Amino acid sequence: MAELVGVFAASHAPLIVREWASVTPEHKTRLTGALQELGRRLDAARADVLIEVSPDHWVNFFINNLPSVCIGVGVENEGPPEPFLKDFPYKILPGDPGLARHILTTALKDGFEPSISHRLILDHGFCIPLWRMELKRMPRLIPIIVNDLEPPMISIRRALDWGRLLKRSIESYPEKLRVAILATGGLSHSIGEPTMGDIDEPFDHDCIRLFSAGDEAPLCDYLEGALGKTGNGAHEVRNWVMAHGAAGSRGFEAIDYISVPEVYVGCCFASWRAAA
Amino acid sequence: MTDYWLSKLFFDLQTPARAAAYRADRASVLKDYPLSPEVRAAVMADDVGYLARLVNPYLLRFYFVSAGMPDAEFIGKLRASAQGAGKAGHG
Numbered sequence: 314m315a316e317l318v319g320v321f322a323a324s325h326a327p328l329i330v331r332e333w334a335s336v337t338p339e340h341k342t343r344l345t346g347a348l349q350e351l352g353r354r355l356d357a358a359r360a361d362v363l364i365e366v367s368p369d370h371w372v373n374f375f376i377n378n379l380p381s382v383c384i385g386v387g388v389e390n391e392g393p394p395e396p397f398l399k400d401f402p403y404k405i406l407p408g409d410p411g412l413a414r415h416i417l418t419t420a421l422k423d424g425f426e427p428s429i430s431h432r433l434i435l436d437h438g439f440c441i442p443l444w445r446m447e448l449k450r451m452p453r454l455i456p457i458i459v460n461d462l463e464p465p466m467i468s469i470r471r472a473l474d475w476g477r478l479l480k481r482s483i484e485s486y487p488e489k490l491r492v493a494i495l496a497t498g499g500l501s502h503s504i505g506e507p508t509m510g511d512i513d514e515p516f517d518h519d520c521i522r523l524f525s526a527g528d529e530a531p532l533c534d535y536l537e538g539a540l541g542k543t544g545n546g547a548h549e550v551r552n553w554v555m556a557h558g559a560a561g562s563r564g565f566e567a568i569d570y571i572s573v574p575e576v577y578v579g580c581c582f583a584s585w586r587a588a589a
Numbered sequence: 590m591t592d593y594w595l596s597k598l599f600f601d602l603q604t605p606a607r608a609a610a611y612r613a614d615r616a617s618v619l620k621d622y623p624l625s626p627e628v629r630a631a632v633m634a635d636d637v638g639y640l641a642r643l644v645n646p647y648l649l650r651f652y653f654v655s656a657g658m659p660d661a662e663f664i665g666k667l668r669a670s671a672q673g674a675g676k677a678g679h680g
Binding site: 396545 | 591597
């Protein structure tokens with residue numbers, strides 16, 4: 314049977330690449346160190362397959378066709394289209410259609426209705442963490458896109474349910490596979506709003522405290538109240554909640570939290586205690 | 590209220606070739622999108638505050654990056670617009 318061998322999360326600010334020269338030396342050192350530590354832990358998990366949960370930044374989907382959740386079931390997916398990611402080392406990233414379709418059929422059986430794609434384009438949300446983690450070996454990738462950009466979005470409790478579903482799906486897959494999950498996005502940031510550039514550090518620290526403690530109800534109650542009062546980029550924390558549910562809500566260890574005004578994001582990097 | 594065709598314009602301009610055509614001849618590209626006269630005028634005038642009410646904030650941001658507006662100017666216009674709206678709302 315397949316097994317879940319690690320659950321991780323990382324912020325994915327595009328300016329980490331596009332405006333790297335503008336990042337202070339201290340922040341460069343800490344961002345690099347945190348991402349490399351995350352990569353070291355993911356390498357140590359020896360995952361055959363990585364399920365990566367990220368939003369789509371208007372690359373695959375538009376408002377004429379906007380799924381709440383989309384599972385990439387294809388044989389392969391494409392690397393990032395953003396010109397500033399032209400040096401990303403993978404133009405094509407192999408998928409794992411077997412496990413992806415098993416997640417899909419388990420979801421449909423259990424009352425979830427995801428969209429599917431046989432070929433996704435993976436934007437900076439997927440690719441910057443993959444790149445900057447400096448993995449020794451890239452696992453096969455199952456992308457899951459969650460709409461974190463355009464309301465209405467799935468509820469926080471539904472994101473938690475999705476995480477539990479991922480765990481059930483992995484553990485019921487008959488093939489012997491080592492599977493890890495990486496959620497990307499967040500924590501606080503604001504894009505295209507009057508608050509753009511503001512980092513809500515109290516929100517970020519509340520998130521870290523609640524994810525670390527693990528308890529589901531306080532985390533869900535807090536996020537359902539706080540999202541909508543902080544910057545729109547914080548909606549990506551749904552992906553972290555999905556990872557939290559997959560990890561059995563056991564709480565996580567924040568590898569580092571760095572408020573980086575140069576990239577407009579409260580950057581956090583974490584691994585859950587369920588991780589190998 | 591979301592403006593579909595304005596959103597579509599901003600979405601399409603993520604394609605480098607389309608963005609280059611737009612930078613070369615904005616009016617010509619705009620002919621492909623059935624924008625209202627008011628919205629078209631706001632686009633031509635780079636009226637950040639007016640357009641912000643009509644599209645997803647990420648698309649707005651992508652558009653003004655593509656149009657070459659520096660972030661500091663973009664954020665300043667967003668904030669000025671919000672302050673103006675606040676004053677109007679309370680006036």
